[in-house]
Amino acid sequence: ETGVTQTPRHLVMGMTNKKSLKCEQHLGHNAMYWYKQSAKKPLELMFVYNFKEQTENNSVPSRFSPECPNSSHLFLHLHTLQPEDSALYLCASSQGRFGKANEKLFFGSGTQLSVL
Amino acid sequence: AQSVTQLDSQVPVFEEAPVELRCNYSSSVSVYLFWYVQYPNQGLQLLLKYLSGSTLVESINGFEAEFNKSQTSFHLRKPSVHISDTAEYFCAGGRTKTSYDKVIFGPGTSLSVIP
Numbered sequence: 001e002t003g004v005t006q007t008p009r010h011l012v013m014g015m016t017n018k019k020s021l022k023c024e025q026h027l028g029h030n031a032m033y034w035y036k037q038s039a040k041k042p043l044e045l046m047f048v049y050n051f052k053e054q055t056e057n058n059s060v061p062s063r064f065s066p067e068c069p070n071s072s073h074l075f076l077h078l079h080t081l082q083p084e085d086s087a088l089y090l091c092a093s094s095q096g097r098f099g100k101a102n103e104k105l106f107f108g109s110g111t112q113l114s115v116l
Numbered sequence: 117a118q119s120v121t122q123l124d125s126q127v128p129v130f131e132e133a134p135v136e137l138r139c140n141y142s143s144s145v146s147v148y149l150f151w152y153v154q155y156p157n158q159g160l161q162l163l164l165k166y167l168s169g170s171t172l173v174e175s176i177n178g179f180e181a182e183f184n185k186s187q188t189s190f191h192l193r194k195p196s197v198h199i200s201d202t203a204e205y206f207c208a209g210g211r212t213k214t215s216y217d218k219v220i221f222g223p224g225t226s227l228s229v230i231p
């Protein structure tokens with residue numbers, strides 16, 4: 001148990017559906033991340049929030065919309081996805097010191113998303 | 117371009133045999149180096165990291181990695197593997213900039229320990 005919880009664990013959705021992924025951490029961290037993990041590809045950083053402000057948007061299509069209402073919660077809203085968006089979506093958190101790339105990332109178990 | 121390379125996508129090894137998982141990084145990405153492990157149906161967990169100081173770093177479960185600046189490598193080794201070491205291993209690198217930085221991950225190496 002890493003202290004980062006993601007729900008749901010599995011999600012199947014059609015291309016016209018709207019769904020949301022949820023991430024929650026009670027580690028007292030200030031930075032939260034969304035990563036996309038596709039088979040045989042490096043983890044792709046999607047979004048970074050530091051102290052509830054988005055500090056990174058790694059050229060992610062607008063059909064993915066993040067929301068960070070507070071330091072403990074992070075959402076990823078999904079709409080009109082494509083089959084190629086099927087992947088494991090991982091949430092992570094870290095202490096969130098500005099400009100520090102040496103922080104340990106704590107990952108959730110991920111949401112396995114299948115887009116039909 | 118910044119990159120972290122893991123040359124082996126799959127490494128099968130017999131139980132109690134030694135193993136080395138290779139990682140090379142581009143010089144632009146190297147200031148901090150990490151190895152993360154992902155067990156089946158779980159998220160990634162930090163295995164060990166190099167920040168500064170001694171070039172040889174160890175984890176609590178017998179893995180070690182050596183930072184080699186001249187060869188731009190950070191290979192992961194274990195002298196005797198167990199069945200429980202079967203997992204996906206990710207090498208990652210980061211570099212502090214003036215703006216909030218990000219960690220770059222390699223594509224991963226799948227370690228399969230054969231009984």
